[in-house]
Each structure stands twice: as structure tokens, then as C-alpha cells.
Amino acid sequence: MKKQFILLSTVVIGSFVLLSMTIIKSNLQDSWEVPAKYQKMVNPYADAADDERIGRILYAKHCKSCHGSKGKGDGTKAKSIDTPIGDFTEASFKQQTDGSMYYKSFIGRDDMPSFIKKIPDDEEQWMLVNYIKNLK
Numbered sequence: 001m002k003k004q005f006i007l008l009s010t011v012v013i014g015s016f017v018l019l020s021m022t023i024i025k026s027n028l029q030d031s032w033e034v035p036a037k038y039q040k041m042v043n044p045y046a047d048a049a050d051d052e053r054i055g056r057i058l059y060a061k062h063c064k065s066c067h068g069s070k071g072k073g074d075g076t077k078a079k080s081i082d083t084p085i086g087d088f089t090e091a092s093f094k095q096q097t098d099g100s101m102y103y104k105s106f107i108g109r110d111d112m113p114s115f116i117k118k119i120p121d122d123e124e125q126w127m128l129v130n131y132i133k134n135l136k
């Protein structure tokens with residue numbers, strides 16, 4: 001009898017923990033591990049002026065539909081995506097290294113498409129990183 005009680009309690013508590021974890025997970029963005037190689041990547045265009053507005057043009061063409069015009073994650077396609085998109089204007093986003101932003105933008109994962117083939121040019125890639133980094 002005692003054994004059955006312990007078993008039942010374990011099952012009940014276990015399910016409760018699993019359920020809470022699922023609820024918490026659905027509200028938060030999953031942490032996104034960036035390989036060290038990318039974290040430490042140096043942005044060769046960190047101080048370059050984008051006179052031709054490359055970053056802005058590419059953002060409007062490829063990113064705005066999901067990330068929204070100001071990067072707040074409220075683009076027209078955002079509603080149909082389950083994964084939280086995040087907000088480029090938040091301090092927590094800006095704290096990352098340029099290399100981490102590069103990795104997430106060009107390697108991607110699941111609902112965040114990889115743009116390495118669509119935007120293969122080095123200068124264009126980093127101008128885009130500079131652009132999203134400076135969205136206010």
C-alpha cells in the first residue's frame with residue numbers, strides 16, 4: 001500500500017513538473033547556443049558607414065515580413081509562426097556579440113530561415129548585422 005502511494009505521488013508530481021516546464025517553454029524563447037567560433041567572429045565592417053543603405057534595403061526585402069519594420073518581432077508573417085521571434089530593440093538582444101547575430105541570421109534554425117545562400121556577400125551580411133543591431 002505504502003509502495004503504491006509513493007509510486008502514485010511520483011507520477012502526479014512528475015506530470016506536474018513536466019506540464020509546468022512545457023508552459024514556461026512555450027512563453028519563452030529557447031536559449032540558442034552559438035558555437036564559440038561564431039561568438040568570437042570579428043565583424044570586419046563594424047565601423048563602416050553604410051552609405052548605400054545596404055543593411056536597410058536587405059532588411060526590408062528579407063527580414064521585415066517576420067521581424068517587423070522596427071525589429072520588434074511584429075511583422076505580417078509573425079502571427080502564423082509559433083516560435084517567439086524576439087525583439088531586436090531589447091538590451092538582451094544587443095548584448096550578444098556581432099558574431100552571434102551573424103550566426104543566427106545566416107545559419108538559422110527551424111522557423112528562422114538560413115540566409116547564407118540568399119545573401120552570400122560578406123559586406124552585405126555584415127551591413128545587415130550592423131542594421132539590426134542598431135534598430136531602436
Ligand code: HEC
Binds near residue numbers: 087
Ligand atoms: C519566416 C520568418 C523569418 C524571417 C523572414 C526572418 N526571421 Fe529571423 N527569426 C525568426 C524566428 C521565428 C526567430 C526565433 C528563432 C528561434 O528562437 O528558434 C528568429 C530569430 C532571429 C535572430 C535571433 C534573435 C535573438 O533574439 O537572438 C536573428 C539575429 C534573426 N532572426 C535575424 C534575421 C535576419 C537578419 C533576417 C533577414 C535576413 C531574418 N531574421 C528573417 C523568423 C524569421
